Amino acid sequence: MSTTKDKILNAAERLFADHGFSETSLRMITASAEVNLASVNYHFGSKKTLIQAVFDRFMGRFTNELSVEMDRLTAISDVLTVRSVLETLVRPLTLLEQLRPHGAGVFMNLLGRAYAETQGHMRRFALEHYSDVLHRFTDLLHKASPHLHQQEMFWRLHFMLGSFIFTLAGHRALKEISESDFKQTVSIEQIINRLVPFMSAAFSHDAVNQDNIADCNLQNKPTTQSAGDVRS
Amino acid sequence: MSTTKDKILNAAERLFADHGFSETSLRMITASAEVNLASVNYHFGSKKTLIQAVFDRFMGRFTNELSVEMDRLTAISDVLTVRSVLETLVRPLTLLEQLRPHGAGVFMNLLGRAYAETQGHMRRFALEHYSDVLHRFTDLLHKASPHLHQQEMFWRLHFMLGSFIFTLAGHRALKEISESDFKQTVSIEQIINRLVPFMSAAFSHDAVNQDNIADCNLQNKPTTQSAGDVRS
DNA sequence: GTATGTTTAAAACACTTGTTTGAATTGACC
């Protein structure tokens, strides 16, 4: 029942959100947690595994919630849209945010880091431990857009991931700019609710003949195509 | 005339791409550049300003190219589409990549870092020194989608930026996965050419009444064949 | 050639990093 472990975990979480990982020292963490410096190595082994532990705790909470949302979705409707699948992300993310200050931000930071690693150590860990939930999500997405083949799916998935990670991981900076420019507060939930339809449209677009998209587009219709000037 | 400065800049560029910024020490840089350790402080003042110098050099090359592309676009056509505006990014980015190994990756890394900073020091620097080109780009984008109000514009711009930064900054890791999964090499140009139509669709979507998008959506429609294969 | 300002060189500086050590403390169980 030793609370030391949790104190470290919580302090690390908060500091990681504020300063990033390599910019957060163990001394900052232990000072903030009011525990001894050596205790982090005692309980977690190393800084690297501490980061993993923080990540793991987030990932567990997130995938649990996501699982619930996906259950709900598949229960109520048998026709899937990209939009409805992406909307399963909203609650898990906002929940993370209200569970801890900047929760979604730290989580996305960790996720981004997991991918940025060239070695891919953290990514492999996540894909192993949470493969079922993750695969289930991509499966739903695939069912919602069956015309996309695997490779296109792969890239769209990561384009989307990029938007999510970038905006949510750095949402404090973005909030700052937005609020100084528009004199209006903005919550992470609002950002997500803007992001989901945005990504839905992107994910659903027909790449072969993009004029189909243009036709639906309510903006000025360019009959003279200046587009398609794709240099190879 | 002194090549020491350039040697440092080039070595820093390459190492930043491989290990990130805080993970790259000045000793690694000076060793790789085969110059004395002290010379980086002599020529650049500090590590921080060295990073800025690397960023500045990239930013200069990038904005120059982008400017040319925007000239070309506005010259040939007076009706703008989101797609055509986004396509002005293709050449500047691929040029960066072929100019130096992983050039676009480092540049996007720096760009991402510029935004991630809570203090916003680097972002402010970029916005001041390159405001004209940057504003011109956003203006074109705004002209191409005049129905979007400022705030929605702001967020969509950053959603897009997120995809670009994430995918290009981490494109080496993504390449790795993609090539091991699909047994097929993939160039950064191919990624960009996938990303542009993806983001065009996202940017052009009608947020007010998203059913319009859904109606245009070709998913589940039997007439469409396996789409999305857009390698150029 | 000397003088002047610029560039390079090796070494040391002051400091922070993650980690380890070995003794002190705690808390439970017999």
Next chain:
DNA sequence: GGTCAATTCAAACAAGTGTTTTAAACATAC
């Protein structure tokens, strides 16, 4: 109360960090 393992603690460790210093080498002008 004594035993033993688990935990905490202060201190030190070795390695690495960015930066500064001082002297030497260089180039260029007078």
